[in-house]
Amino acid sequence: MTRKTVAIGLLGIALDTGSRGARWEKWRPTLSLCQQSDLVVDRLELLAGPRYHRLADTIVGDIAHVSPETEVRVHPVDFADPWDFEEVYGTLHAFARGYAFDPEREDYLVHITTGTHVAQICLFLLTESRYLPGRLIQTSPPGRHERDGVGHYQVIDLDISRYDRIAQRHAEEHAEGQSFLKAGIDTRSTRFNAMMERIERVALASPAPILLTGPTGAGKTALARRIYELKRDRRHVDGAFVEVNCATLRGDGAMSALFGHEKGAFTGAVTARDGLLRAADEGVLFLDEIGELGLDEQAMLLRAIEERRFLPVGADRDVESDFQLIAGSNRDLRAAVARGTFREDLLARIDLWAFELLGLADRREDIEPNVDFELARAAESIGRQARFNREARRRFLQFATDPTSAWRGNFRDLNAAITRMATLAPAGRITVDLADEECARLADRWRAAADDPSSDADDALTDVLGTDAVAALDRFDRVQLADVVAVCRRARSLSDAGRTLFAASRAKKKRPNDADRLRKYLARFDLDWATLTGAAGP
């Protein structure tokens, strides 16, 4: 079904006028809108001040002659001062809000030829922001030799994605932005590339907080800095990039470091200090390991995000800072919320745009392009370009992409490996021996880390128990509990986890109750299923 064409426009108190018969010799935009040979306005919503009702009547009557297809509805819309932006915008906005648009059945054209320039601007803004869900239409007078006097019209669709050349330019700009976020590395992981596309969009469309999660060394800090640089290049921010690892902000100094303090606020506060939030005004604040932030600081931070103001230590007046927050975390913040060490409202606030960066082991297809990137970076720092010989490269890549290669330190490991090889490369050639040696070294390190129960599994434990509680555990319990936690997190339910954990003994039992056994075990550490998995219960 073809949609009806509905035009919305202001009565032109200058352009639409004309006396008696002479008006027919004059080009009148609102009439012209209804006279086009290839456009039928099925309905015209004519916004006219009550003072001009006679002019409106004339136009309505004339339209009935020139365009019998058109129904005209006159809306009493008046401006005390048609050049007053606030009034005109407010009035037109109210009209748009009160109008029952039906875009399924009707196609809207917003006529911007009549009215003051201010009214044109307002109609443009309302159309651009989709309060008026249509396209703009402009009419123009006939040329000298066009005897029908009707003139011309032009439809302007503000949906710029519809214009091929503009859309292409935008696509190029997006691609540039994404490439920039990826440090120019031609990554192949579709999931990673899709995420970068999303981050690019979000970073340039919204000043809302962004949360980057992922294991240590996955590149959170580097990405946060690149997001900042992208926003700065596109003039979305003009302040500084301020970064801090919240794990270094423990204890009394944390408040003051973040929010600043007044001179004399406490012993040792000899001079006033602005604090990191203030330093990030108009810029980007990157808080890595945000899960390590104390609860008081979290409360203050939440207010600073929501209201853009906070109270420095010892101050009696708020200061303002308009910064964009990027938070980083390698812990599961949801578990921290369940444990009560992280504020749920703060998480909700920073979780709107959450992105999980995968470790290198989960992005094996991206290892090769990153090897090239790290080589180039190493060349910059060493001042000499090193290259793999062909066999050395093949062997290193084979090792690097092997499923058994853990890449525990992620990009940090890769960076270190390449830096070592590039530095030691005789005459700038990374030889097979050098590559083999590096592979063996990495493999050794990862094996040692896997044997050390305090490394990886501890991360998961710290997630659920917190650093202090983990430190209080015996190694005997730590190892066991870490494995139990790992099994639970992979399991679908408490019973499922129980079956896995007690697989050997349950076969001998008449009535196994693995779930109960597991529940009791967890209770010894003040843990339950919900805390472990973030689920509502078994």
Place this chain on the structure above:
Amino acid sequence: MLTIDGSRGEGGGQVLRTSLALSVATRTPIVIENIRAGRKKPGLLRQHLTAVEAARVISGARVEGASLGSRRVTFAPGDVRPGTYEFAIGSGGSALLVAQTVLPPLLTASAPSTITVVGGTHNPMAPPFEFFERAFLGCVNRQGPEVHAVLERPGFMVAGGGRVQVHVKPAASLDGFELLDAGARVRREARVLIAGLPPSVGSRELRALVDGLDLRADEGRVDEVNAVGIGNAIVCTLEHEHVTEVFSAFGERGVRAEAVAGRLVRDVRSYLAAGAPVGRRLADQLLIPLALAGGGAFRTGPLSKHTKTNMTVIRDFLPVDFDVEDDDGATRITVKAASPGKE
């Protein structure tokens, strides 16, 4: 289903109107393609939509693709439905062209009809009311039906708003006719219509007409008419024993009254000089009723491209042939049944 190439010939609205009229008259479902191909504004314009709509209403046709800018329309008519209809066409659109689209099938319908069309009656892009009433209907009424048209109010270009009523008393079938000589002159009339303009415009045009065509004083007059907006047309009627021809010109902003009258004088003189009874515009219009009658002949001047295109469209619908031959410095067109096997 008959496929009509809408881009043939001049590819204008004429192919569309002829096709619609004959589709209804012969109850032939059609699809028209490439409508107004290659034009600056291709596809259906609003005046074409009005024609499609009018043809649909009088035949209960199923129509697809009738929207602005559409280049393909399918039109499957039902039986002709004589009756009382009113159509309206926006500015610039000619009420007479709409009337001409629906008239042919109504000429042989089972009951009388009254068609009212609101729109332009005197605009430069189409024949004026007087041509339709006197020249065209004058011929059609020789074929059996009784059709008469009334101008209730003129409608000029831009404002439109004119009103024409056409009363049709149909015949069982249409007769052919031969129109080879105009015969003796019966009457001449030059009429200036003005609306909303200074009377001097009309009197200057009239003086130029009287001078240019050697008219007697009682053969010309200026009529100030009531119309929406302003307008000016001059219409010259030449009534002969066997045919009435009508010529017209239109006042335009920036064109002197004498120049407007001069155009008309030139047209009338060249018609009289050619010595053929049927002028260029009438020749074009007579093809359909003669083809529906299945025979007839007339003499006219050189064939226009319009007329040639019209012949090819008509042959798609009707088993007729058009013989075109030179006849004493003019062109003689004979409409006859198509020879078998040539269809």
